[in-house]
Amino acid sequence: MPAPDHPALGRRAVLALGGLCALALVGHTSVLPLLPPVWRQAGSAPLYLVGVAGALLLLLPALFAWAKRSAVSPRPWFLAHALAGAAGLVLVVVHAAGHWGRPPALLLLLAIALLLQGLRARTKTADKLAGLMASRPQAFEGEPDRTALAELLERKRGLLARLDAAAEEATFSPGPGHWLRRPGLTLAYQRLVRAEAELLGARRAAGLELSRWRQVHMIAGWLLFAGIVIHLVTVTFFAGYVAAGGDIHWWHLAAWGA
DSSP, rough: OOOOOOOOOHHHHHHHHHHHHHHHHHHHHHHHHGGGGGTTTTOHHHHHHHHHHHHHHHTTTHHHHTTTTTSHHHHHHHHHHHHHHHHHHHHHHHHHOOOSSSSHHHHHHHHHHHHHHHIIIIIIIIIHHHHHTTTHHHSSSSSOHEEEHHHHHHHHHHHHHOHHHHOOOTTTOHHHHHHHHHHHHHHHHHHHHHHHHHTHHHHHHHHHHHHHHHHHHHHHHHHHHHHHHHHHHHHHHBBHHHHSSOOOOOSSOBTOOO
């Protein structure tokens, strides 16, 4: 059997990745008091560079959402998003230097929650979802109204022809480009998708965890993205506010807010 064209993360690899992250975090916490002062001062030159690298790695998974809705294969992007997210989390924890009492620590907690949810989704939720889809005749509750379903699918196809003439209804998922170019049509299409799921009873059959984990993961991911951007803007332009009257020992463009 030929080897797969693209890399994938199996259960063992995911668990190993989670274990390595946990080991790195525990190890750093243990040796932190023994490190030189420059590695314990938040915002110091080396920790600033570590923070920038960690932020860039944590922002990389945002591209995975784009890759899933484009012509490129999403599997390498999934691998990159998992590895970058794990490495980025370790780096931003090193960057924080144990200062968990400051507001940016909320971003660390959100990143940890995202990692844990991702590990669970890959090792537990994915198996449950696969089992549900494998038993497709029993996956939905009751017999759907076939006439209503046929009418809804016809409306979806007609709307999709206006939204993206080259797409196929069975595999189409709106991407950022659709939301930017045709937000009204994209929103209308998404409403029909939700109506179809409701008509089939798919969400009720799947249960809360299976039907909502992806939305929760994406919302948390975009919140982390926004938080990182806000943090970068704050420390770069509002260094005086961040320092709270103390010494500004990191690279910045302005000290507004002092």
